[in-house]
Structures are given as structure tokens and as C-alpha cells.
Amino acid sequence: MKLLRTYLTLVTLLLSFLGYSQSYNTFYGGIVNQYSPDTIHKNLVEFEGLGVKEHGTTPLTNTLNWLIDKYSNYGYTDIKIDTFNYNSQDDYNLIVTKIGTVYPNTYLIVDGHYDTKSGTGTNDNGSGVAVILEIARLLQNVNTEYSIKFINFSGEEDGLIGSTWYVNNTVIPNSMDIKLVFNIDEVGGVNGLVNNTIVCERDQSIPTLSNAASYAFTDTLATCVGLYSNLLTEISYAYSSDYMPFQANENIITGLFEKNQTSHAHSPTDFLINMDTNYVYEVTQASIGASLYFAVASQSSVGINDLNSSNIRDIKIYPNPVKDELTINLGVLTTEKTMLKLINIIGETVIEKQVTNSIEKISLNHLPAGIYTLVMSSPTMQFTEKIIH
Template structure:
């Protein structure tokens, strides 16, 4: 969208160092990103024509997106209807549940409605990016839950995202770690598309601005780690992250550097885009999503069995203390945390000794999860505190 608003871009800022490092596991996932998938999906998206609210063309696009998630094996696929003067439409909300923080969400969103044209860049580019991301993350364990959301009514004034915030986020008091908005990231054919703009929050309320700035710097760092793109920091405006920002949520976003002159016209077509650029943006977004959702490698049955025997927690149930013992001396540190059943971290420590005692007398009687992190792998054990 973004055409109706006039804002001053913020110049490139110096980056803070947030200890983002290259993750070889994430890299193996990124290697499966498919430029062919992206091209085919853009072609399909374009074929539906103008996707304005109230049209069968938008409904056909909605069915196509929904079917894609179902065919990938996602089961939590929800259509959220809303109505306004243009007609009735649906937000498409797909949830992938996290293993450690199931009730805290990374939201990755983009709109799928268009105006005056097929909108292959605005916002077919964001739509197919999210579909490719969801394909690659389907069977990857993440500590945090992810919501892939395709909003409708964006071109008429952020109608769908406003509805979602007012009717889901606020009444459910949804715990949102971060909102990552993808809008118009397809590049402009015939130009040197080597930079992606990472957008941070600079508006009121200011309470979420510092966190948005930190996440946006992280986003830029991660994109440069996993792609050949340069990054630039600018301000967030006029897209579906704004209702979240107004509610005090932490937001960031991506937007093309070479802004297309064809948005909201009949010429917003694949021929005027740069598919290899969108491919690079997709890879960078996937790398960032893996980091923000804290993805980790799945243990093989043999590894799980070996680690389960390697680590002993006693007593369990316990009341005042836990003793964590390893059957062999540690040759590397082990990160350990205790999570309650609501997903809140209540204890964190780094284990360096073969046997270590941990005081837990400040924890209320309940069931917990003990999470051991060794390299990029996790072992999760149930704990009972009486």
C-alpha cells in the first residue's frame, strides 16, 4: 500500500551488535528455498486479476492460499470474516505451535487484497514469500509459536488488520513477541535491486520504539548474514503493522528499496518485478523467522535416547532443590531453563559442572518443563514441584 501517505525516510543508522551469528542449521533450511516456487506462485497470484474486497477474484485467491496451507499439512487454518462498505472478506490465520512458549507468538503478516490491478508486487510478493516461508518451516521445531496471517482489506485502509487487533489481539490479550510485516518486496525490473529496507517504529506510543529498533537492527543483521543483500533502516508507516503498533506491540517490517511506480495500477505485474531479488528477500526473511522463533534441530531417536540417559534430574517431584547430574563430564556448557505451563521462563542458568544443585524454593507448586540446550538441539524434560 503506502502510496497515500507522505513520510520522511530516516537515514541509515549505525547498527548495534546483538550477537547475531551465522547458524549452519538455519543455512541448510535456507538452501531449500525455491525460486521456481516463488515464480510459479507469483504467476498464479497474478492470474486471479484484481483482488478487491467483494469480488470473486479475491475469494478465489483466498481459497488458493488456504488450500496451500492445508496441502502443506497445517491444521490450524482459520478464516476470520469481517464486513464493511466494500463487502465481506476474510483474514487467513495459520498457527504453528511452539514447543516451549506455545502462547507467545511471532506474527508474520502481509495483505493479499489488491486495488486497480493484479497487484503482483503489492502484495503478491509478500503473499508468496509467506507461503514459501511456511513451507520450509512446517516441520521445523520452534520454541515460540508462529502465526502466518494474510490480511484482507488493507488497500481500503488496513481494515482486516484493524479488525484482527480489535477482535482477537485485544480481547484475548494475545502475547506477541514481534510482528514482522511483509509488503511490496518484489523489486523493480531494470534496476539494481541490491538493498532491502527494514522498517522500525518511530511513532506514538513510544514505549515500544526501543524494542522495535533492536529487532529491526537484528532483522537487518540476519538478512545480511543469509543473503547477498544490503540493508537500510527506515520508518514503519501505512501498512498492516500499524494497528499492532497502535496497540503497543513490537513491530518491524520489510519494503523494497527501489519502489515500484506501478503499485495500484494495471501494470503491477510480474514483468515489472525482479524475481531473483524477491528470492533473496525470502531467504533473508526465513533466516530472521528462524532466529526470532528460536528454531532448533530435531533430535534423532538415538540422540534423544542418549541425551535422556545422559541427564538425570532428582528428586522429581521436588520441593526445595533440584540436582542435575550428567553421566559424563561436560566438554561444553549446557544452557538450562525452567518454563511454566503458560510458557513463562521462571529460571535460567548455564551448567558447567557434572553435578549441579539448583534452588527452586521460590517456585510455586506446579508442573514445569526443564529445557536443556546443547549446541542447537533441545532436550525437554517434565518437572513436578510440590
């Protein structure tokens, strides 16, 4: 759901890559090019045909079951229904998890609501649902370093109820380690208009702890849009959708929203005929590329079992938090062919070197304060540690 936006935006058409080292990845591009317009269109038609998906209705339950069938047919097995109750009736979020190969307990959340208001909601938010389904379909057999949770929230149109429930009852109690929340809501465009720009949304709200990281991730999202689609981008602020309960919890958020806002949202005329399906196809390509980048997809990976070498527990990293110099003690592990990387919060490698000593010291004086990931790898092991600087 989006109320008409009063654009207090930083209106910037990002025709360059914002100074980041990120460039077109042929592996990612090959996956993006496998997107299927026919599959996306079919899902939009089916979503519309399921009817008005309001709280407590049969169409909403039927849509939940339709989504479960989709993910199951794509090969997912970790599919959970998250039940919550409001106005004396149960409602359901759907959580589908893909386990990462290096950081299985750190999650990229790709989300969008499936409930609607006053109509079939083919744009708001059948368009987001169709994009997420296509991301999930194409990433199912792709190795990603980070785990991914594809979440279809309900209760969004009644006040972000499903996402608030999830944050309060799953994210906070379990101290869930979330790399990024990537929200996709109302990306269908307007039939008859030139739909060539997508709005990339960032956190400009209080609390402000994660705002800087959200700015960086949103700039990266805009770069991915330029790399993997034909769309232009505009940076604006996040509001009034399912990323906001995460924002209140100081998680890092970003999102996509249509530039030309439909006049049919929350009405009986929110139909496919009033959308621009070619625009949805472009948004899908951009979203697939961004998801691959954020989850760090690769053609090969280290299996989770390989991360648990009996000698890894001997590795000592200190001090952490660290101000100036980080010490790495490998214990009994050999330094032969061991590489070290330090990666910042937006996925850029800021230090990379071969380990030559069993006790290695690394200066961090030149790096800005923040959260980093230390990765050490050799042919026989992989070790990761979150570093606070």
C-alpha cells in the same frame, strides 16, 4: 500498500553485524538454501492470474481459497478464516498457526496482505504473499520454540481494515502474547534497476512503549538479511501497512519493504514483468533466515507434553517483577543436570549457569530493565517463565 516514502530515514547500509553476538547458523542456512525459485515464481504467476483482488470481488474470494489450498498442501491443519464486515460485505483474513515446542502460547506473527487495488497487485502485495508462502512451506516440519501465525490480511488497501479488526477482536480480547509482528509488504523491486537493498522498518511512532524493542528486533532483522542473503539493508520507519494496528496496541513490530519503489503500485500495470524476481528470491532467503531466528528453530525439541511435569507446578519464582535479586525454589525437583538461562527480548542469552541448589538466587543488578524469559531444563523437564525486571 505504501504511499511514496519521504525518506526521513536513518540511511545506514549495514555492512557489519551491529555488535550483536548473532552469527551464521548452519542449520538455518541449510533450510534457507532449500528455497525454490521455481515455486516462488509459480506462486507469483498464479497470484497475478487471479485478477484484481478488491473488496467484495470474486477474485479476492478465489485468492483466499488459493491460499488455503497452498497451506493445506504444505501440511498445515490449523487454518482459520477470520470473517469481518465492512461496506455491507464480508471480507476475510486467513490465519494459519504452527505450534511452538517450548512457548506454545507466545507467537511470532508473519503477515502480509493479499488484497490489491486497481490491478492484480503482483508486487503489492503478491510479492509479500509469495515470500510468506515459501517461509511457511520450509518451516512446516521444523521445530520452533515459539508458535508462528502466518496471517494473510484483507482490507489493507481500504485502510488496514482486516488487521485492525484482528487486533481489536482477537489480539486485545485474548491478551495474545506476541513476541513480534514481522510484516512483509511490497518487496518485488523494479525491473531494470539495481535492486540490492531492502528496507528494514521499525517503530518510530507514538505510543513509544515498544519502540526500543522494535529498534532491537529491526537491527536483528538487518543482521539476518546480511547473514542469509546478498542484500544490503537500510533502516527506516514503519508506516501505512498491517503492522500499524499492532503498533497502536504496543506490540513489537518490524517489517520489510522494497528500497526501489515501484511506480506501478495501485495501478493496472502492477505486473510480474515490472518486477525483479531475483530480488524477490533474495528477500525470501532473508525472510526465511529471520523467521527461523525469531521463532528459535532447532533440530530437536522438548515436546509440549514434557513441559507439564507434575512437579513443575512446585517451582516458585519470586519476586516477579524483580528489581535486584531473583529467587528460584525448585521444590522437590532435583538439581542434577539442570541448566538455567535468562533470555532478553531479542533472543540473546544474558545469563547461563548450572543449577546447584534447590533454592537458587540470581542477581539481575547488571541487566537493563525489561522483559526476560527464564528457561530451566534438564533431561526430564523444561520450565519457562516470563520475568519483568
